[in-house]
Amino acid sequence: MTKRVEAVPPRPLFDTAESILGDYADFQDLHPDMAPYLAAFPSEIKVETDLRHARAFLKSYSESPSTFKNYRGYLERLILWSWIIQGKSVLDLNRTDAEAFLAFNVTPPQSWIGASAMRRFAPKDGLLMFNPRWRPFGVKIEKADRKRAAEAQEKPVPNKKKQGAGSTDLVYSVACSFYDFLLQDGMDIVSPFKSIKRVKGKRGKPKVKALTTLQWDYLVGEAEAMANEDPKHERTLFIVVALFAMYLRVGDLSGRDGWLPTMNSFFKRNDSWWFEVVGKGNKEREITVKDAFIPYLKRYRESLNMSPLPSKTDDSALLYTSHGRPNLTARQIRNIVQPVFDRARSRMQTDGQHEDECQELMEVTLHWLRHTGATFDAKFRDAKHLQMDLGHESLSTTQDIYYNAINQERSASNRGSIRGR
Incomplete structure (x- = not known):
């Protein structure tokens, strides 16, 4: 041996x-x-x-x-x-x-x-x-562990x-x-794994990492305050709200191999605005843009001395570095948004909000904003429409993640007593 x-x-x-x-x-x-x-x-x-x-x-x-x-x-x-x-x-x-x-x-x-x-x-x-x-x-x-350290x-x-x-x-x-x-390939061997019977472990429904309404209000409030204090943070505000409002992955803003987002990734069809991305697996998809997002798009473009809304021929970069170079990496986007998370947590602590909710902001990543927007909107949107904007291949994925969250809220709200109402 x-x-x-x-x-x-x-x-x-x-x-x-x-x-x-x-x-x-x-x-x-x-x-x-x-x-x-x-x-x-x-x-x-x-x-x-x-x-x-x-x-x-x-x-x-x-x-x-x-x-x-x-x-x-x-x-x-x-x-x-x-x-x-x-x-x-x-x-x-x-x-x-x-x-x-x-x-x-x-x-x-x-x-x-x-x-x-x-x-x-x-x-x-x-x-x-x-x-x-x-x-x-x-x-x-x-x-959260990195930040505590x-x-x-x-x-x-x-x-x-x-x-x-x-x-x-x-x-x-x-x-x-x-x-x-x-x-x-012609090897004369027996697979040592084939005879092992695998018993698949039970997997619970996926846990949604999303902000509460209170946390989101503080987060977007701080992003708006930063933009009002310094025009360079108009970009910060735009990124935060875009990730939330259109359920974007960070790659939808930073780009992927062979594709980078441009201003005319936003386009108008009939009376509605859309945002076109090349997502995971190099799959193109069009995302609906809610009316409430348009003012944020306008103020961001105006901060760049552009017209309020992009034209079909506006192929300038969607995001720029602080030195004016086109396009941002995913890491740069994370670094831009992190101060918003930190300010929101500090503001919540100053206002005396529950410490658990404050500390949870130490764990927040950009992907939480995608989940937060979808979780909030799942209460009002058709599941199929939400699936298409999220870019999920399977409707069941959307239902398991976001409509399960609604069931949890529905259960939590049913706490009335039987007697003494």
């Missing part, structure tokens, strides 16, 4: 989809840490063979960035676990190993956990070296993560797909 090699730390085995498509020798030349890392494993593990099969498998997903990213991460975990924890090639795993791997994914050791969105490789002298802070499991540090002048620390049923199901699915690929 091969001995464990737990002294070897987990390191990234793959980089971008483009690097998967290239020659592996070129990959190693650009990533010089890789060869000595692989040499640290016993020769009987056949790490080079495992990597060759894994790269061939990942190539088939290279044209879908999100799928590639997920498959890369989950397959990488399997391979690293197989080498480091079990001391085996992935071609030698059995059912017992597969069950142990799935259990490992639920409660990984702290040494395998790091902050999410960590760069895999760091540039140095024209080459790409291992980022020592990267880990196979990325834990998202909640925004910043206020206390401490460094936020990722906590051990227990994954939900959805994540475990994905790990299992990717592992099965990998072994199916090997079988179809």
Whole structure:
């Protein structure tokens, strides 16, 4: 039996989809840490063979960035676990190993956990070296925890993560797909995962992360106050209200590969205004623009010395940097809006509002504004219309998220007593 090699730390085995498509020798030349890392494993593990099969498998997903990213991460975990924890090639795993791997994914050791969105490789002298802070499991540090740590002048620390049923199901699915690929490629092996019966965990209805009416009133009030105090914050106010009123994702304002929003993304058809975006999956959609939003569009454009409303030929950028350069990144948009969240929380505390509602504003992200607008409007809008503006593929998704929230409010409002009214 091969001995464990737990002294070897987990390191990234793959980089971008483009690097998967290239020659592996070129990959190693650009990533010089890789060869000595692989040499640290016993020769009987056949790490080079495992990597060759894994790269061939990942190539088939290279044209879908999100799928590639997920498959890369989950397959990488399997391979690293197989080498480091079990001391085996992935071609030698059995059912017992597969069950142990799935259990490992639920409660990984702290040494395998790091902050999410960590760069895999760091540039140095024209080459790409291992980022020592990267880990196979990325834990998202909640925004509220980051802010509390910043206020206390401490460094936020990722906590051990227990994954939900959805994540475990994905790990299992990717592992099965990998072994199916090997079988179809003519490998004489038995998939160690196929005979494992998966009992899907119960998933509750999605919890909507949305502001209360009180929180939203404070938020938009502070955004308006900032715009009145300094014209540069007309952009801030426009972003906040646009995300809320049109249920936008941040990418609908920052743009995506091959598409950037322009002023004539707003257009008038008959008596109604619309906003055209290219959303997730490069799907075009037209979003209805409520009448109450038009004054915000006008005041924003007028702050840029433009006519109140855009013409069909106005292809100027929708958003600009403070130095006048066109277009903003998602990160820039978040940084612009964050002071509004902070001011709203401070104002609520000054006014003596409930501390729980004040502290919740530490957790708020831009995506909450999308959910807030949709949650408020679900009381008055047809579910199908709301679905189309949100860009959900399935009507049931819209109903589960937003109309479930209405049911919760309906239940909470039914608290009358039986006697003594």
